[in-house]
Amino acid sequence: MVRADKQGPHRVAFERNKKRILKTKHTCGICGQDVDKTLAYPHPLSPVIDHIIPVSKGGHPSNIDNLQLTHWKCNRDKSDKLYSGETNTTEIIGNRNLPKTIDWTSYEFKM
Template sequence: MCGQPIDPTLRTPHPGSMEIDEIIPVSKGGDPFDLANCQLTHRRCNQRKGNHAYTRLHDTAKPATPKPAPKPIPLSRAW
């Protein structure tokens, strides 16, 4: 996901160790036994992704749109 090489000699729980990631998470309907839905990742990259669909972690082609500020909650003492 990050584009960096994976060192197969590193073991869990090292952040750079390898893990299998489901591109479409199982919690979102992905099949963990479909090889087309699996990819090799770093442990830290897989944990950062969580259960979201795959997106490149360092992709800057599409800038993020800022969230609008929340509207203030009206306060009243008149019950």
């Protein structure tokens, strides 16, 4: 199955909103650092458009309110995760609360 933002009616809206975001935004929505738009894939800091709520989790595929500028690496690290921690406040928690790296040196594989 192909995602809705990759073909069909959402594709046009996604591309239009992608261009708008690339022109107006300058910081990564995940890590908060500046995004160098002159870098190209496969550079890990190249710019990409991320779905804040992943399409696989019910996020809208092309709505500009569900899209953000990110670094390629930040987007890959986030993958299709949502923040699921519990909080006692009414504060809105964004993607910046996701872990940025995993220390695989201490990981023990068990069968």
